[in-house]
Amino acid sequence: MRIVLQRVSAASVSVDGDVLGRIGTGLLLLVGIAPDDGEIDLEKTAEKVCNLRIFPDEAGKMNRSLLDISGEILAISQFTLYGDTAKGRRPSFVGAARPELAEPLFDAFAEALRNQGLRVETGRFGARMSVLLTNDGPVTLVLEVAPSA
Secondary structure (H helix, E strand, O other): OEEEEEEEEEEEEEEOOEEEEEEOOEEEEEEEOOOOHHHOOHHHHHHHHHHOOOEEOOOOOEEEOHHHHOOEEEEEEOHHHHOEOOOOOOOEOOOOOOHHHHHHHHHHHHHHHHOOOOEEEEOOOOOOOEEEEEEEEEEEEEEEOOOOO
């Protein structure tokens, strides 16, 4: 699983002009699922995301977590995170999980995030989505999660 985390002051996702999810201060997560990700500990991954100390404290230091600030999450499934551009000019997406595996794993991850006690909004799996965000910082991190051994 590959997750691009962006600290945001606001974010939203829409399909065909209809807003499906909107958050204020929190994290926008772009989530890519690989074919072997069925063995990932989703609860542990959700706990890590929610406890990353990437929000400023009173002194302006990144010392507070999403849980500390009662932030929100907008999670978007994004198979293109596994795009391979090593050869040619057209990306190959063979490194991304097929939809029948990726969709239930993405849904389970969103539920694991909700189990942390936070408000979680999502887009629509497989849809062409428009994502708007105000990146705060900007703070953007990439989290690589390996399947459990």
